[in-house]
Amino acid sequence: MIVWAASTEIFLEQSNVHQTLEAFEKGLYDDDPAIAPSMIYAYAALKSGVPFANGAPNLSCDIPALTKLAEDTGVPICGKDFKTGQTLMKTILAPGLKSRMLGLEGWYSTNILGNRDGEVLDDPENFKTKEESKLSVLEHILQPDIYPELYKDFAHVVRINYYPPRGDNKEGWDAIDIFGWLGYKMQIKIDFLCRDSILAAPLVLDLALFMDLAQRAGMKGVQEWLSFYFKAPQTAPELYPEHDIFIQLMKLKNTLRHLQGEDLITHLGLEYYD
Amino acid sequence: MVEKGVDIVPASGKLGILLVGLGAVSTTFVAGVEAIRKGTAEPIGSLTQMATIRLGKRTDNRCPKIKDFVPLANLEDVVFGAWDIFSDSAYEAALHCGVLEKSDVEDLREQLESLKPMAAVFSPISKRKKAAID
Numbered sequence: 524m525i526v527w528a529a530s531t532e533i534f535l536e537q538s539n540v541h542q543t544l545e546a547f548e549k550g551l552y553d554d555d556p557a558i559a560p561s562m563i564y565a566y567a568a569l570k571s572g573v574p575f576a577n578g579a580p581n582l583s584c585d586i587p588a589l590t591k592l593a594e595d596t597g598v599p600i601c602g603k604d605f606k607t608g609q610t611l612m613k614t615i616l617a618p619g620l621k622s623r624m625l626g627l628e629g630w631y632s633t634n635i636l637g638n639r640d641g642e643v644l645d646d647p648e649n650f651k652t653k654e655e656s657k658l659s660v661l662e663h664i665l666q667p668d669i670y671p672e673l674y675k676d677f678a679h680v681v682r683i684n685y686y687p688p689r690g691d692n693k694e695g696w697d698a699i700d701i702f703g704w705l706g707y708k709m710q711i712k713i714d715f716l717c718r719d720s721i722l723a724a725p726l727v728l729d730l731a732l733f734m735d736l737a738q739r740a741g742m743k744g745v746q747e748w749l750s751f752y753f754k755a756p757q758t759a760p761e762l763y764p765e766h767d768i769f770i771q772l773m774k775l776k777n778t779l780r781h782l783q784g785e786d787l788i789t790h791l792g793l794e795y796y797d
Numbered sequence: 798m799v800e801k802g803v804d805i806v807p808a809s810g811k812l813g814i815l816l817v818g819l820g821a822v823s824t825t826f827v828a829g830v831e832a833i834r835k836g837t838a839e840p841i842g843s844l845t846q847m848a849t850i851r852l853g854k855r856t857d858n859r860c861p862k863i864k865d866f867v868p869l870a871n872l873e874d875v876v877f878g879a880w881d882i883f884s885d886s887a888y889e890a891a892l893h894c895g896v897l898e899k900s901d902v903e904d905l906r907e908q909l910e911s912l913k914p915m916a917a918v919f920s921p922i923s924k925r926k927k928a929a930i931d
Contacts, residue, residue: 525816525817526815528816529881530820638894639820640821691821691896718896719821720825721842723822723826724829724842725829728840731875732870735808735812741799741803776850779863780850781801782799784801785853786853795854795856
């Protein structure tokens with residue numbers, strides 16, 4: 524199987540060349556600039572029957588031409604963007620705040636990092652790809668449309684600054700402004716001195732083994748059950764992604780139970796009190 | 798939808814993991830798998846290697862490791878390949894990235910040196926980025 528573990532590519536909107544396999548293949552011959560290198564890897568993987576996982580936020584296999592190709596060739600795909608560092612913390616913390624119906628006024632996140640990832644993301648074109656991936660997480664978890672009293676118009680700012688002295692050891696600062704009963708304000712500060720590659724490496728291993736398993740189980744196309752590993756989980760076009768890490772974990776484990784013919788676990792538990 | 802209790806083809810032969818980009822994440826991943834295979838590290842952070850999965854009722858006491866529950870490939874059967882725009886081996890790249898301590902990289906020198914990247918597909922780069930890389 525193939526894993527994209529390279530730098531974030533520059534931001535690309537989906538365009539006509541991404542919509543159908545015919546258009547995509549014509550684009551390949553014509554050297555269309557809207558076809559990014561990562562899409563060429565994904566295309567080659569799918570044509571060769573090899574599962575493809577995308578660890579960066581670039582579109583890669585998240586375009587209709589390639590999701591269709593994955594289904595036609597019976598190959599599993601998944602993405603995007605390994606969930607490590609700050610977004611990992613966000614998807615652990617935000618579901619907890621929401622589960623207690625605590626409000627959010629704003630979430631300010633800034634990162635300083637000094638590896639090549641930081642260097643590439645210091646470029647606005649590449650950061651735009653990353654920013655889109657990072658920003659959508661809170662919206663999807665908190666559902667401001669359903670809970671306007673708690674989450675309407677919260678301020679969400681994400682910054683990345685290239686700062687060479689830190690090397691691969693990123694520092695992620697979060698200043699979180701929440702409010703509770705009678706609207707009284709509270710603050711949470713997180714200073715995560717994290718190591719991005721140390722957090723990402725086990726995800727590469729898990730994804731390689733699970734994608735191989737999926738292929739042997741006859742699962743093809745988008746593997747939403749692996750959302751657990753991604754900042755911007757790839758889903759069917761009509762679905763919103765699940766970002767809550769606890770939902771993602773339950774989804775993953777229930778998928779394994781389903782594959783092995785075991786009962787799904789609902790955590791109902793009333794049966795113990797009959 | 799995949800049916801419940803589907804037949805899964807057994808894991809046989811080698812599982813090739815091809816990494817696009819032989820940088821910080823990839824070299825740290827490969828070094829970790831090699832260290833685990835040598836028995837000098839635990840697979841910390843990996844659900845497939847460490848996590849358990851509860852089956853049945855809470856009173857059933859069935860809680861196998863995930864890797865013992867579903868037929869995953871064994872770490873012994875994993876082989877690596879990579880592409881990169883630089884020609885450094887995984888050993889040189891790991892030293893350059895500076896994620897792992899030099900002594901940890903040296904312990905795995907032989908395995909890491911054997912992983913040499915294939916030439917990567919890459920878009921022409923901007924002057925600014927070229928200057929940064931140079």
